Amino acid sequence: MPKRFFTPAEANSALTEVRPVSERLVALRTRMRELEQAQGTHVLAIGGNGGGYAAADLKAAQSELTGLAEAVIACVEKLDDLGVEVKDLDLGLLDFPARRGDAEVLLCWQVGEASVTSWHGLEEGFAGRKPIDWGE
Numbered sequence: 001m002p003k004r005f006f007t008p009a010e011a012n013s014a015l016t017e018v019r020p021v022s023e024r025l026v027a028l029r030t031r032m033r034e035l036e037q038a039q040g041t042h043v044l045a046i047g048g049n050g051g052g053y054a055a056a057d058l059k060a061a062q063s064e065l066t067g068l069a070e071a072v073i074a075c076v077e078k079l080d081d082l083g084v085e086v087k088d089l090d091l092g093l094l095d096f097p098a099r100r101g102d103a104e105v106l107l108c109w110q111v112g113e114a115s116v117t118s119w120h121g122l123e124e125g126f127a128g129r130k131p132i133d134w135g136e
Helices: 010-045 055-081
Strands: 085-088 093-100 104-108 118-121
Touching: 010 055, 010 104, 055 085, 055 118
Parallel strands: none
Antiparallel strands: 085 093, 093 104, 104 118
């Protein structure tokens, strides 16, 4: 499928679909990190005197992690289907391919931002964000 290019207005309009998926993605990753940390604590406790944890606790956490990972994949695939590039799963940092004159650039948006207002070159990344300064 050919790459989709967004205008700033199209990127902002796409947020209607993109925002809930990316917010879910961030929430899923937050829960995954919590479970991974808890798993590490359980492994250490079980390896010591048990600490009141059983192998079943680890198995339940692993099962939940597997489900969360599948949900993360589904979110990333949905965003990809919409033509959006996921740059950071934990922050919900997304790029919308665009053209600024003849140059290919990326419109940049992150969960928590009200709208797509920034862009950067293909190699600049988040640190190179600049305000969108061109019309449709």
